[in-house]
Amino acid sequence: MSSLRLQQVSLRYESASVPVLDAISLEVNAGELVVALGPSGCGKTSLLKLMAGFVAPSGGEILLDGTPVRAPGAERGVVFQDDALLPWLDVLGNVAFGLKLRGVARAEREARARELLQLVDLGGYETQRIWALSGGQRQRVGLARALTADPRVLLLDEPFGALDALNREQMQALLLRVWQASRKGVFLITHDIEEAVFLASELVLLSSRPARVVERLKLDFGRRYAAGEAVRSIKSDPEFIRIREQVLSRVLGALAVAA
Amino acid sequence: MFEPILIAQLQEAEQVRSMRPAQVAAASKSAVLLSPVQWSVLSLTSLLTLWWLVSWQGWVAPLFLPSPQAVLAKLWLVSNQGFMDATLGQHLAASLSRIGLALLAAVLLAIPVGLAIGLSPIARGLLDPLIELYRPIPPLAYLPLIVIWFGIGEFSKVLLIYLAIFAPIAIATATAVRAVEPSRIQAAQSLGATRVQLISQVIFPSALPDILTGIRIGLGAGWSTLVAAELVAATRGLGFMVQSAAQFLVSDVVVLGIAVIALVAFALELGLRYLQARYVPWHGRG
Numbered sequence A: 001m002s003s004l005r006l007q008q009v010s011l012r013y014e015s016a017s018v019p020v021l022d023a024i025s026l027e028v029n030a031g032e033l034v035v036a037l038g039p040s041g042c043g044k045t046s047l048l049k050l051m052a053g054f055v056a057p058s059g060g061e062i063l064l065d066g067t068p069v070r071a072p073g074a075e076r077g078v079v080f081q082d083d084a085l086l087p088w089l090d091v092l093g094n095v096a097f098g099l100k101l102r103g104v105a106r107a108e109r110e111a112r113a114r115e116l117l118q119l120v121d122l123g124g125y126e127t128q129r130i131w132a133l134s135g136g137q138r139q140r141v142g143l144a145r146a147l148t149a150d151p152r153v154l155l156l157d158e159p160f161g162a163l164d165a166l167n168r169e170q171m172q173a174l175l176l177r178v179w180q181a182s183r184k185g186v187f188l189i190t191h192d193i194e195e196a197v198f199l200a201s202e203l204v205l206l207s208s209r210p211a212r213v214v215e216r217l218k219l220d221f222g223r224r225y226a227a228g229e230a231v232r233s234i235k236s237d238p239e240f241i242r243i244r245e246q247v248l249s250r251v252l253g254a255l256a257v258a259a
Numbered sequence B: 001m002f003e004p005i006l007i008a009q010l011q012e013a014e015q016v017r018s019m020r021p022a023q024v025a026a027a028s029k030s031a032v033l034l035s036p037v038q039w040s041v042l043s044l045t046s047l048l049t050l051w052w053l054v055s056w057q058g059w060v061a062p063l064f065l066p067s068p069q070a071v072l073a074k075l076w077l078v079s080n081q082g083f084m085d086a087t088l089g090q091h092l093a094a095s096l097s098r099i100g101l102a103l104l105a106a107v108l109l110a111i112p113v114g115l116a117i118g119l120s121p122i123a124r125g126l127l128d129p130l131i132e133l134y135r136p137i138p139p140l141a142y143l144p145l146i147v148i149w150f151g152i153g154e155f156s157k158v159l160l161i162y163l164a165i166f167a168p169i170a171i172a173t174a175t176a177v178r179a180v181e182p183s184r185i186q187a188a189q190s191l192g193a194t195r196v197q198l199i200s201q202v203i204f205p206s207a208l209p210d211i212l213t214g215i216r217i218g219l220g221a222g223w224s225t226l227v228a229a230e231l232v233a234a235t236r237g238l239g240f241m242v243q244s245a246a247q248f249l250v251s252d253v254v255v256l257g258i259a260v261i262a263l264v265a266f267a268l269e270l271g272l273r274y275l276q277a278r279y280v281p282w283h284g285r286g
């Protein structure tokens, strides 16, 4: 059972006077879906970059199964806000890319990629060109690509931020199904409160810059969806609405304190 | 940094690239009567007709403007019997082999150099000033020095064109490498890419569209330089043919030579556009 752990992690960019992250501690364990929610510019992407290993922390430690994270690696899969797909490869080529880098034989990696395309509802799109896909389809290719490399944890930076409401809800449901099927630890960033409450098994609320953890909530709406309950039935549940409003007032409160 | 032409061409390419299909359609709405190609055919045929009319009416003496028929007749004659000890085909072949050789050498060297400049601050510090030092000098200005060093043989001419082609390709490659989206690189790193894989499978393909644009610009510069160099120092080649015809006032051969030079430049441009459409079809489509 893998786990990615942040202990008292802080970050200050060289050029800036105010730190971005201040003593953040959190843990992403296998089978958990941790959602970080915070106002724009508070440092969510920076936090994910630390976890992925693109940026080194100024203080504290990031441990993957006890080993310090120092560089990017295939154990931590990343889905980017701008899909970051490779346009010279078709859909199948993009999804199989990680296995190709690892030297897996063509037949084997393509078989695996096809399976994952099925999982993200893109069966039949194998030979499509990337630029001929919609935004939602691209994000699903990005998700499948990150999964083919079979990472220990999955990190997603506002993966549905650019999608319309309907598409976004379908993608949330898809992510929950993928999460349930893979049993991996997932870390997701968003600034959409409803999305955060719906998806999270643990919700981490961040303050504005410098980001601190202001609240942690254990939630189970995502698990209820995975167990078969309909999305609309969950999102219209009074309990869901109550928590959504509670988080909203907490976010507004945090903003008011900062201002 | 860039010479003005390079910037203008890159900006033009950028503008076209950043236009959405709807905008492109809107922009060409004004041309409802004919397609752009038809307009081009119209303007070219008008020019040819005007030329024919002027020479047919005798408004300009044939010495200054030979008739289209005379030029066509010369095409036949020079192709078969030759001019100045070589047929048109041999002059053409001489010019093409020079630029072909120079292009091959420039592509083989400029792309690795451009990659190095784009990837390594040390290479950038070392090589950038060298390229920036010679690039602004018109090649014909240092041709005399090259002739003093290496004589007037083939090597001097190929070297001259090589230098003209090298800089645009190296600069385009280096710029393209630095412009690769960081998220693409990070995505590959998170999939376990090694540094070599990163360069060969992410950075190079990302830069390829702009490298091809650099080759197009370099080839244009190289072709102009070549013809000019042949005017000065050669015993065969299209530039030489035009120059010696001018000395003997054979103006129909002069016009013929210029037309062939223009056609070759046009064909090279079309060929590279084809390569771009064929090998980097994603260019401009995100």
Ligand SMILES: Nc1ncnc2c1ncn2[C@@H]1O[C@H](COP(=O)(O)OP(=O)(O)OP(=O)(O)O)[C@@H](O)[C@H]1O
Pocket: A013, A014, A015, A016, A020, A038, A039, A040, A041, A042, A043, A044, A045, A046, A047, A191, A209
């Ligand atoms: N490389 C950098 N150098 C200096 N400052 C940076 C750098 N990257 C981000 N910042 C600053 O750090 C802060 C947090 O940026 P970050 O991108 O992590 O925010 P975010 O929470 O992801 O915002 P958003 O919700 O808008 O995506 C911002 O104020 C930003 O200007």
Ligand SMILES: [Mg+2]
Pocket: A044, A045, A046
């Ligand atoms: Mg962000």
